[in-house]
Amino acid sequence: MVKMWKFLLIIAAVVAWPASAQADNVYLTTVGGWDFFKVPAVGAMTNQNVMATCEAAGMRYPCFWTGTGSCTSSTYWGGGCIRVDDGGGHFCHTFMALSHSLCGNMQAWRCQPLDNTFVYYPNWIGNNALGLDYDSGQSALYGSGYYNMYALCAVRSQDVITG
Numbered sequence: 001m002v003k004m005w006k007f008l009l010i011i012a013a014v015v016a017w018p019a020s021a022q023a024d025n026v027y028l029t030t031v032g033g034w035d036f037f038k039v040p041a042v043g044a045m046t047n048q049n050v051m052a053t054c055e056a057a058g059m060r061y062p063c064f065w066t067g068t069g070s071c072t073s074s075t076y077w078g079g080g081c082i083r084v085d086d087g088g089g090h091f092c093h094t095f096m097a098l099s100h101s102l103c104g105n106m107q108a109w110r111c112q113p114l115d116n117t118f119v120y121y122p123n124w125i126g127n128n129a130l131g132l133d134y135d136s137g138q139s140a141l142y143g144s145g146y147y148n149m150y151a152l153c154a155v156r157s158q159d160v161i162t163g
Contacts, residue, residue, distance in 0.1 A: 025057060026150070028113055029101040032085035034062075035157050036098055038117050038150035045118040045143030045151075050129040051080075054153035062094045062154055064121040064130050078122035082154055094119055094152070095132060095139075108132055109139035118143050119152040 026038040041053040054061040063081035065073045071092035084094050091097040095108035103111035115134035118141070124130065131141035131149060143149075 025153075026113075029098060030157055031097050031101050032068075032083075032087060033157050034060075034082060034084060034154040036062075036152065036154045038113075039153045040148075041118070041151045042148055045129045045131060045141075045146045045149050047120050047122065047124075047127050047129050047143070050118055050120045050143070050151040053151035057153055059153035059155045061120045062152060064094060064119050064124070066092055066094050066097060075123050076121060078120070081120060081122075084154075095130075098152075107139075109134065109137050116146075116149045117152050118146070118149055 024040050028036040028038060030036070037059065039053050039057045039059065041049055043049050051061050060082045061080070062084050063077050065071050065077040066085070067077045067081055067083040068085045084097055086097040086100065091100060091106065095114060096106045099108040099111040099114060100106055102113050105111065108114055109132050112134045114132050116131065118129035118131035121128065121130040125142065126144060129143035131143055131146060132139050133141055
């Protein structure tokens with residue numbers, strides 16, 4: 001009987017986690033009509049994990065490339081991604097557009113709010129999402145080597161999810 005209760009407790013914890021984790025979403029900024037969030041992810045920071053994390057939180061996912069203007073690299077922009085328009089067409093990389101909005105510069109690795117955040121990057125090396133580390137100044141972390149970080153997710157400004 002005790003084993004059965006332990007099993008049920010574990011199942012309940014796994015099922016309840018996504019709802020409780022939603023309160024941990026960190027609002028970053030609004031760009032091009034999208035509100036961007038850092039959403040806690042569990043496991044390796046692969047493209048599939050970033051995508052699944054955003055979808056589980058009821059959000060969409062941007063690609064590394066913004067997907068607007070001349071920034072629609074057919075190799076590294078995916079049709080399932082949201083299009084990020086910074087209003088001026090200056091930034092092809094989503095992290096750069098967010099860094100400009102958050103920190104006033106285009107050097108995303110120098111923008112502390114983006115620390116430990118990974119973005120979906122289709123067709124990139126080994127199915128890795130791409131991440132940033134503020135402390136080391138690295139801007140090309142291969143996601144499969146990092147665990148339990150943040151997925152970059154977005155929701156239309158008028159559809160903001162409250163926790």
